[in-house]
Amino acid sequence: MHYHISVSDPQSHFLQITYTVPEISSDSIEIQLPAWRPGRYEIQNFAKNIQFIEAISGTDQKLPIHKVTKDRWRVVTDGQKEIRIKYAYYAAIQNAGTSYVDEELWYLNFINFCMYTEGRISEPYTIRLDLPENYSIACGLPFVGENRLYARNFYQLVDSPLLASATLQRREYLVRGVEFKIWMHGNLKPNWWRIVRDFRRFSREQIATMGEFPEANYHFLNLILPNAFYHGVEHQNSTMIVLGPDDEGEGLYSDLLGVSSHELFHTWNVIRIRPKELLPYDFTKENYFRTCFVVEGCTTYYGDLFLRRAGVFNDEAYVKELQVYMKRHFENNGQSRQSLADSSFDLWLDGYEKGIPNRKVSVYHKGALVAMILDLYLRKKTNHAQSLDDVMKLLWVRFGRPFVGYTLEDYIGIVEEVAGETLEWYWHDCIFTSEPLESRLNEALAFVGLQMSTFSNGNIQLDVLDDFKAMQQREIWLATAQSKTDLEEEDEAV
The missing domain is CATH 2.60.40.3650 (Immunoglobulin-like)
Incomplete structure (x- = not known):
């Protein structure tokens, strides 16, 4: 052809x-x-x-x-x-x-x-x-x-x-033998030293966590517009990102980091670790599946988490991003009647539109919150011996690397295998019903010294608690997957 x-x-x-x-x-x-x-x-x-x-x-x-x-x-x-x-x-x-x-x-x-x-x-x-x-x-x-x-x-x-x-700009970096290229088009003069440093850090953190990268090379394709914009799409060995405005401010840079880390993790989660209903893609009609809370929710959670673990975000910046997910869910969809699994299925119906009041939830925002609830529950139960990291790595080894596709039942089975118990409360309260999420979320957050408050006007605020033991747990949760010595030696060599 x-x-x-x-x-x-x-x-x-x-x-x-x-x-x-x-x-x-x-x-x-x-x-x-x-x-x-x-x-x-x-x-x-x-x-x-x-x-x-x-x-x-x-x-x-x-x-x-x-x-x-x-x-x-x-x-x-x-x-x-x-x-x-x-x-x-x-x-x-x-x-x-x-x-x-x-x-x-x-x-x-x-x-x-x-x-x-x-x-x-x-x-x-x-x-x-x-x-x-x-x-x-x-x-x-x-x-x-x-x-x-x-x-x-x-x-x-x-x-x-x-x-x-004719005006494409490009820089490259190498992580564990994988060649990464960052491409930019737009009216801007990038701070390439800063961009390459931070991209190397979160790329390295993701590969260290998952153990290997699915591709030999990867391309970040960035189109920077003069008007406000935020959109990214994952692909096999690349991502297409459109951002704006091109004022080169901290807001643009924060958006670039957030969407780039999110899309890079998709290289494992959906490009290879793919719901069975999407394998192979049928481009002629809807491909219904109920696990988009895994595809997009876990990826949204990990996108910013990897930036914090890699040292690109500090605690303040990371807590600010968590608060964004919470505000978007509780202030916009906290009273919605549809479950997360049903909202995954109904993406094909109206998933990218505002929709009628109190119907659907976001597979991105609520999906990220329930991913965090699961991660912190596993960490608390096992004193950090097991976590959502282990769930994602098992999904990769059993379904992503062989590229065979997983079902909802497969995901439930792996989560409960890592937990060492059935998690009926989690599936009922977080995935398959529209039960309010506040109590489950604050129970998980308390383990790492955080608390979400809801005010009478409906606003949401996330606070950091002054609790030494919880601070220690938070440090472990947000710790890098690589030794600091290895990171310092690699950064010095670069």
């Missing part, structure tokens, strides 16, 4: 795409455009951005093509062994899951506009880009020539976003 992508008029925001299908042996083929993208579990109907489409034979004759669904076409091959599908796609939106082209930038999410031929989704692809001469490319796909990329199958292709521009 082959894709040729060009932009004849950057101001129009249209991609001109030619999809070549070789080795055809049937009277007709069907080609499918995805209806959704990994990382955002809602139907998005990318086909609405296709302006026109046509099928061309090897002798440049038009072939019959017509729709069979909203995003699927049937082509009568007329005995042709190879055909080309030509179409134009409107790429004019800048968020972490879209595509955009203009005079300065190509930002491509192949999931938006690339098709596959029914029955041939596992075949390899090459992609040729007609880029301006002075453009450089940031992408997790391997190069097979100038402006030519290779994907071993459709799944890898559409899980590898791309930035290309």
Whole structure:
């Protein structure tokens, strides 16, 4: 399979795409455009951005093509062994899951506009880009020539976003043999020394905790806008992040750290440790699953926790982030009637909209809080001998590394194996019902010297208690996974 992508008029925001299908042996083929993208579990109907489409034979004759669904076409091959599908796609939106082209930038999410031929989704692809001469490319796909990329199958292709521009900025760092690249596009002058130092620290902490990294290299693709924005999407060996405004203030930098650490942990949690219902992805329809509280909740919890363990955040900054989760849950969704598991399932219905009052909860915010409750309960019960770290590592070894997919029952089994007991209270109060979370949360927080207070006006505040024993427990909870000597020697060498 082959894709040729060009932009004849950057101001129009249209991609001109030619999809070549070789080795055809049937009277007709069907080609499918995805209806959704990994990382955002809602139907998005990318086909609405296709302006026109046509099928061309090897002798440049038009072939019959017509729709069979909203995003699927049937082509009568007329005995042709190879055909080309030509179409134009409107790429004019800048968020972490879209595509955009203009005079300065190509930002491509192949999931938006690339098709596959029914029955041939596992075949390899090459992609040729007609880029301006002075453009450089940031992408997790391997190069097979100038402006030519290779994907071993459709799944890898559409899980590898791309930035290309003459003004891309880049820095690199190495952790345990893994090459990391940080790419920036936007009107800013990054403090690269600080960025590389902090990114190395949280990357090192995550790999030390999980024991190994799933990929040989990794790309942080950052698009910095002049307007306020915050969005990130995980991918196989990269993440696409869109942030703003480009004022280079501490708020922008804190957002960059938080979303980058979150998305990096997704390299284990969902890219490889994936719910069985999503393996493999079916891009034509909803893929329902009830464990998004693991996918996004645990990742949200760990994103900031790793920043604290790595020394990028201090205690004050970390407590501030915890308070954000609490305020967003209790002030917005504390009275919601839907369970966390049901809200996971209903992401496909309205998970990314505000929705009606007191219905759903956030798999991110409540998911992070119940992950913390579980982590602190395991630590208290075992004097820190067991924790949520052990749950995630078992998920990795049994389901992520072999890439076989886990079920809700598998997750429950691993949690209770680590706990050494059944946890009916946890599943009932935190996951499968809409029981109020305040008492369970404060019981867990007390172990590490924290307390959440709810005021009469509904506001939430998280306080640090002056308790020496609890402070000791908090230090253990937030301790790095590596020895300080190793960290100091590595930092000094760098």
